[in-house]
Amino acid sequence: MKSLKLSQTNDEMPTLGLGTWQAPPDVIESTVLKALDLGYRHIDTAFNYNNEEAIGAAVQKWISDGKGTREDLFITTKLPHVGNRASDVRKFLELQLRRLQMDYVNLYLIHVPFGFFCDPKKLTPIVKSDGEYELDSKTNHVETWKVMEECQKEGLVKNLGVSNFNESQIRNIMQSATLAPQVLQIELHAYFQQRELRDFCTENNIVVTAYAPLGSPGAKDHFVNKYNYSPDVFPDLLGLPIVKEVADNHGKTPAQVLLHFLVKQQIVVIPKSTSEHRLKENMQIYDFEMTDDEMNRLKKLDKGEKGRIFNFLFWKGVEKHPEYPFKLPHTGDLKE
Numbered sequence: 001m002k003s004l005k006l007s008q009t010n011d012e013m014p015t016l017g018l019g020t021w022q023a024p025p026d027v028i029e030s031t032v033l034k035a036l037d038l039g040y041r042h043i044d045t046a047f048n049y050n051n052e053e054a055i056g057a058a059v060q061k062w063i064s065d066g067k068g069t070r071e072d073l074f075i076t077t078k079l080p081h082v083g084n085r086a087s088d089v090r091k092f093l094e095l096q097l098r099r100l101q102m103d104y105v106n107l108y109l110i111h112v113p114f115g116f117f118c119d120p121k122k123l124t125p126i127v128k129s130d131g132e133y134e135l136d137s138k139t140n141h142v143e144t145w146k147v148m149e150e151c152q153k154e155g156l157v158k159n160l161g162v163s164n165f166n167e168s169q170i171r172n173i174m175q176s177a178t179l180a181p182q183v184l185q186i187e188l189h190a191y192f193q194q195r196e197l198r199d200f201c202t203e204n205n206i207v208v209t210a211y212a213p214l215g216s217p218g219a220k221d222h223f224v225n226k227y228n229y230s231p232d233v234f235p236d237l238l239g240l241p242i243v244k245e246v247a248d249n250h251g252k253t254p255a256q257v258l259l260h261f262l263v264k265q266q267i268v269v270i271p272k273s274t275s276e277h278r279l280k281e282n283m284q285i286y287d288f289e290m291t292d293d294e295m296n297r298l299k300k301l302d303k304g305e306k307g308r309i310f311n312f313l314f315w316k317g318v319e320k321h322p323e324y325p326f327k328l329p330h331t332g333d334l335k336e
């Protein structure tokens with residue numbers, strides 16, 4: 001299964017994409033060029049990754065070198081938390097398209113369901129003197145979505161989706177949308193398999209994209225010393241004995257097993273790597289077949305909500321936002 005058809009447009013979304021979070025601009029340009037040369041055709045970025053310009057430069061070079069066309073590529077980017085309101089959608093999307101040097105993106109996602117007030121000069125969240133983020137509690141997904149639909153009609157984006165939304169937040173958009181969300185991007189890996197949300201997406205023709213499909217091993221260093229985060233909570237999925245055993249059974253690597261496990265379940269994966277060797281490794285996930293027994297053993301690794309890495313509590317005060325989407329670790333309450 002190398003691509004999945006999106007509802008409503010029938011566009012093909014490649015089941016493997018290149019993740020680009022934490023890939024710095026000076027490295028990402030050459031990484032994207034390497035990835036495109038290797039055969040990657042799907043790139044996942046976001047306003048917040050600060051690398052859209054470098055990605056745009058790489059894509060332009062690849063096209064002008066005659067290696068392919070824009071139509072060969074599937075580019076995803078995301079509306080940031082600081083632009084999560086109807087009046088800001090167009091401003092951010094147009095800026096992002098300029099940075100990417102593109103007329104359109106293939107997929108535009110609302111990055112997170114909550115919104116922060118924006119420092120208009122820096123385009124970053126406004127943080128109060130006590131370190132808490134200035135929450136825009138008036139976040140209104142339906143109003144934001146309407147503007148995204150207009151942008152889709154005008155051809156600035158081909159497909160629309162959301163990221164880090166829970167089921168009731170998606171339902172809310174679906175009730176008033178002309179075009180229902182086509183893609184949901186969520187944290188999804190062997191320790192956090194999101195079965196219920198995935199079932200809901202299957203029932204509603206929403207393609208699921210797994211972020212952190214390898215358990216985001218690099219996030220551990222990134223989050224050290226961040227508010228409300230302990231590096232102890234980070235899993236080592238690549239080092240799990242069962243993952244190594246299955247990898248040995250097929251002459252594959254742990255990363256290939258973790259990615260195959262997801263694409264075999266019709267989930268899109270977007271592993272990030274800036275190493276040529278690992279970029280190649282992460283592509284070779286379609287040429288073997290895990291047995292039902294192996295799949296079932298990996299399914300048993302699911303820790304449910306306890307497996308979540310990205311709860312966004314490093315943005316101090318975010319859980320007070322009315323649209324904070326997750327169960328809070330200390331109370332078990334679902335904020336919806």
Ligand SMILES: NC(=O)c1ccc[n+]([C@@H]2O[C@H](COP(=O)([O-])OP(=O)(O)OC[C@H]3O[C@@H](n4cnc5c(N)ncnc54)[C@H](OP(=O)(O)O)[C@@H]3O)[C@@H](O)[C@H]2O)c1
Nearest residue numbers: 019020021163211212213214215216218255271272273274
């Ligand atoms: N929507 C959201 O809120 C959200 C949140 C997080 C991430 N994302 C997206 O999802 C993408 C993937 O998530 P992620 O980057 O957090 O985690 P990930 O893809 O699970 O893991 C990336 C880390 O694994 C390493 N790695 C990659 N391939 C490997 C391999 N074959 N063997 C061993 N290590 C390997 C990478 O290091 P090297 O670079 O050194 O290879 C990097 O440190 C992001 O880049 C971003 O595009 C979205």
